[in-house]
Amino acid sequence: MTTLIEVNKLSRQFGEHCVVDDVSFFLKKGEVLGFLGPNGAGKSTTMKMICGTLAPTLGSVKINGYDMLEQPKLAKAELGCLPEIPPLYPELTVDEFLHYCAKLHGVSKPSLKQAVDHGKEKCALTEVGDRLIGNLSKGFQQRVGIAQAILHNPSVVVLDEPTVGLDPMQIMEIRQLIRDLGKEHSVILSTHILSEVQQSCSRVQIIHQGKLVLSEGIDDLTARMTSSTLKVQLRQPPELADLQAINAVTEVDLLGDQHFRLHHLPEHKLAEEFAELAVKNHWGLLHLNEEKHSMEEIFISLTKDTEINE
């Protein structure tokens, strides 16, 4: 598969303040990357540098093999961006605006109408084509912003918080749209809604204080979430060594009187096995709980860790 985005040691400083620090990643065709981070982590700054609206202090961005600084026109032609605040002209109608954007992105005259129609159809804007953008609701404006980013069929789509201000139905539609886009394009999606990432992304990156603290596939993340610990309470607990001897158990923590936490190999489903064992040995099983980490917990632990480290 072709690598569509290559971000290499990207750094950005505003004066003394380092907002993005040595961020590197790449994205292949057909991947949807979720970009997470608390406020002020450097998400938007990174997105702006990928879109070419902000020059990096150090490092490089390559879109489909074209360097953003050396061949900006070729790189930007492969790119569709929706910034945090959608860039819309309220005095134009949706059709006029989309035609203008298509022309700016070098869509040739014969295919102009088709590109605009296609974009409108994808974002469910067909009925509002002749209305003024200024008179549309926030949700529709957001969709015009998305349509603007995809109508020239770019190979990379960058969306900065695309579902802000949409109602739940529209959010579902936009997520579906993002998944569809992910089939033919690479998509970078920045958001602070964690469930959104779980639903629409194939990879996740968490940025904190300008540094990447996590970068892995959504499957690995799901594995991390379906935890590998059991919390048990036993009325007549055996020796620690006995618990340790159970198949697939790697470690046992004594949490207090009668309470234990068993760490086991993640691929092993221990809960059922442990229940049978406890009954057989008359340990008096009172409580058995498979611990789950929510995405929020992972997010918080990751962003907290670095704070402690500093």
Next chain:
Amino acid sequence: MNSFTIAARELRSLFLSPLAWTLLGVTQLLFAYLFLSQVDYYLTIQAKLAGITAAPGITDLIVAPILGNAATILLLITPLLTMRLISDERRNKTISLLFSAPISMTEIILGKFLATFAFLMVVLLLVSLMPLSLLSIGSLDSGKFLAGLLGMVLLLASFSALGVYMSAIAPQPTIAAVGSFGVLLLLWIIDWSSNVSDSASDVLSYLSILHHFENLLQGLVNSTDVIYFILFIGSFLILSIKRLDNDRLQK
């Protein structure tokens, strides 16, 4: 090509707002009044002129003053037209649409410049219709008239270039308007003090827009004057491109 797309969008937005129509209406009213009073003045002195050999004709007495007055009025009005060009896009964050599109900073600036210039050309067309209407009762010195028009074209292009630059550096439209008005007026009157000392007055009179413009109005097409305007336009456009590029590089 992209510059024309940007210019077309800019003009469209301009004509969708009442600003363009108001400017056209108000300026036309002012020009018409000035034109009428100039014609009136010519009629009162026509009898005296008949006795003088090589007396100034209607081109000198009506057309040149009309164009001169039009230039002064447009000096007041162009800053209002150019103030929003870039500062408004920056404030509304629509500038990122241009930055992330495959177009260069030069094309953005040229597009903005062309839009203003095209609008001012419409104004100029409407103004020059008035002297042309005199053709029905007499004849114009076409050489002088064309030199005057050339002067207006170069002058209005200079106004636009400065306006674009001021809009690129100003954080708010009103500041851009005040800035470009101030600079234009200063360059207009800079040689009024030119008889203070000789060496300085040469420099000051070269800097003065009015000085170069008046030569053209009188029908003198000097390469010095034309080059002055071209340098003026070129430098402010290049400065604007640099300033816009700075947005991307901001520290």
